[in-house]
Amino acid sequence: MEKVISKATMSRFPTYLKALRQMALEGKKNVLSSELYEVTGIQDTTIRRDLTYLSKDENFGKPGKGYSVKHLIDGLSEVLGVGLESPIILIGVGNLGSAILKYNRWQYTVGKIVGCYDMDRNKEGELFGVKVHHIDDLENTFPPDCEIAILAISQNIQETVDRLMDLGVKGIVDFTHSHFTVREGIEVKPVDVVAAIQELALKIHSKR
Amino acid sequence: MEKVISKATMSRFPTYLKALRQMALEGKKNVLSSELYEVTGIQDTTIRRDLTYLSKDENFGKPGKGYSVKHLIDGLSEVLGVGLESPIILIGVGNLGSAILKYNRWQYTVGKIVGCYDMDRNKEGELFGVKVHHIDDLENTFPPDCEIAILAISQNIQETVDRLMDLGVKGIVDFTHSHFTVREGIEVKPVDVVAAIQELALKIHSKR
DNA sequence: TTCATTTTGTGATTAAATTAACAGATTTTT
DNA sequence: AAAAATCTGTTAATTTAATCACAAAATGAA
Known part of the structure; x- marks a missing residue:
C-alpha cells in the first residue's frame, strides 16, 4: 500500500524546505505548523496534512512541541530527491x-x-x-x-x-x-x- | 452578477498569452483549442472553459473555425492588466x-x-x-x-x-x-x- | 440547398484539494 | 500528580477544479 503524494502537496515541499533551511541556519531546533504558516502563508492544517507524507516513522511531530527542524529537512530532502547529484x-x-x-x-x-x-x-x-x-x-x-x-x-x-x-x-x-x-x-x-x-x-x- | 475568474484559470492565462503571441508572430490568424493543447499541454476542454471568461461579447470562438488569435491576445491582455504602465x-x-x-x-x-x-x-x-x-x-x-x-x-x-x-x-x-x-x-x-x-x-x- | 463534419460552449459529473472539527498525545503549570 | 493548555494527526465536510458528454453553431462539400 503505497502512499501517493498529491501534486499540490508536492508543489509546496520546496517552499517548506526553503523556510526550514533558513530556520536551521538561525539555530531553530523545533517548529510548529503555526510558525510555518507565519512564514509561508500556507494554512497550518494544510501543512500538517502535507507533512504526514514524510512520516514513515512515528514521532514526526510531537503534540505540544512541534516538529524537529532537522527531521523535516531530512525528510523533505529525501522526497525531493536531494542528494541525487x-x-x-x-x-x-x-x-x-x-x-x-x-x-x-x-x-x-x-x-x-x-x-x-x-x-x-x-x-x-x-x-x-x-x-x-x-x-x-x-x-x-x-x-x-x-x-x-x-x-x-x-x-x-x-x-x-x-x-x-x-x-x-x-x-x-x-x-x-x-x-x-x-x-x-x-x-x-x-x-x-x-x-x-x-x-x-x-x-x-x-x-x- | 460578476464573473469571478478562478485561481487555477488565472494561473493559466500567462501561458496562453505567451503561446498566442508566438502564433501571432508567425502570422497565424485563427487557432483551435486543440492546437493550443498541442502547444501548452493543457486539455482542450479546460482551455475552452477558461476562455469563456474572456468573452464578454459573443463570437469569441467560432465553431468549426476556432478563435481569433488577435481577439484572444486582446482579451487576455486586458484581464492580465497589460498596459497598466x-x-x-x-x-x-x-x-x-x-x-x-x-x-x-x-x-x-x-x-x-x-x-x-x-x-x-x-x-x-x-x-x-x-x-x-x-x-x-x-x-x-x-x-x-x-x-x-x-x-x-x-x-x-x-x-x-x-x-x-x-x-x-x-x-x-x-x-x-x-x-x-x-x-x-x-x-x-x-x-x-x-x-x-x-x-x-x-x-x-x-x-x- | 442539404448533409456531413468540425468545433465551440456548457450543464452534469467526477476528481482533487482545502478547510473544519475534534480526539488523543504531550507538555507545562499549579 | 492532577489539571490546564498546546498541538498534532485524521476523519468528515466543503470548496474548488478538471473532465465528460453532448447540444447547438458554423463551415464546407455535394
Whole structure:
C-alpha cells in the first residue's frame, strides 16, 4: 500500500524546505505548523496534512512541541530527491546564465551544473569553476547521464531543444521567453519573470 | 452578477498569452483549442472553459473555425492588466538584475522598470536606458505611485524590504534565496530557480 | 440547398484539494 | 500528580477544479 503524494502537496515541499533551511541556519531546533504558516502563508492544517507524507516513522511531530527542524529537512530532502547529484547543464552564459551559475547552491538540492554552453567563442574557458564549451561541441562534450538542462538563451531555441532531446535530456528548466515544443514525455518547467510580475500586479490591482 | 475568474484559470492565462503571441508572430490568424493543447499541454476542454471568461461579447470562438488569435491576445491582455504602465523598480543590479533589465519587454506587459538601485557606488549611472541609483538614495529618488519592486539582492534583504514597504510598495517579485517577512496585505511572488529544478527532477524521477 | 463534419460552449459529473472539527498525545503549570 | 493548555494527526465536510458528454453553431462539400 503505497502512499501517493498529491501534486499540490508536492508543489509546496520546496517552499517548506526553503523556510526550514533558513530556520536551521538561525539555530531553530523545533517548529510548529503555526510558525510555518507565519512564514509561508500556507494554512497550518494544510501543512500538517502535507507533512504526514514524510512520516514513515512515528514521532514526526510531537503534540505540544512541534516538529524537529532537522527531521523535516531530512525528510523533505529525501522526497525531493536531494542528494541525487544529477549532472545538469546550462545553455547560455549571458547575464542570466551567469547569475544562475554564480548562485550555485545545487550541492544541497538536486545535483549540480557540470558544464555550460554558449554560442560566443569568447566565453569558452571556465566560469565560477565550471567549464564553458561552445555550443557546437554540445554533442562531443555532453556529460553522460545528464537528464536536466537549464535553458537561458534567446536564439536558436527550438533547434537547441531538439539537440538536447536527441542527447537524452528529459527535463528542461526554461528561462526562455519564446515557445518551443517538446516530444512526449519530456518535462518543461518554465520560470517566467514577466508572468510573475503579471500575477503580482493583478493581485494588487484586484484588491481595490 | 460578476464573473469571478478562478485561481487555477488565472494561473493559466500567462501561458496562453505567451503561446498566442508566438502564433501571432508567425502570422497565424485563427487557432483551435486543440492546437493550443498541442502547444501548452493543457486539455482542450479546460482551455475552452477558461476562455469563456474572456468573452464578454459573443463570437469569441467560432465553431468549426476556432478563435481569433488577435481577439484572444486582446482579451487576455486586458484581464492580465497589460498596459497598466505601473512604474516598477529593481533592487540589485548584479548579473541577475542586469539580465532582468536587459530583457525589458515590460512594454506589453504590466508596466516598466523606471529605476534601479544597488549598493555598489560604481554602478551608479545608467544601464540599458534606466537610471541606477545608490541604495542610500532610495527614499530621495523613489518614483511616485510605484507599487511593485523586483528584488534581486543577496544582502540586507529584510532591511530593504522594510524600507520598500514604508515607501508604499505593495508587491515584491522575489529572486532572493532567503526568507523575509512582510506586513499584512503585501504580496510576495517568489521566483525560485532551485525550486524549479527540484520540481522538475522530481517529476522525471517519479516516472520510473 | 442539404448533409456531413468540425468545433465551440456548457450543464452534469467526477476528481482533487482545502478547510473544519475534534480526539488523543504531550507538555507545562499549579 | 492532577489539571490546564498546546498541538498534532485524521476523519468528515466543503470548496474548488478538471473532465465528460453532448447540444447547438458554423463551415464546407455535394
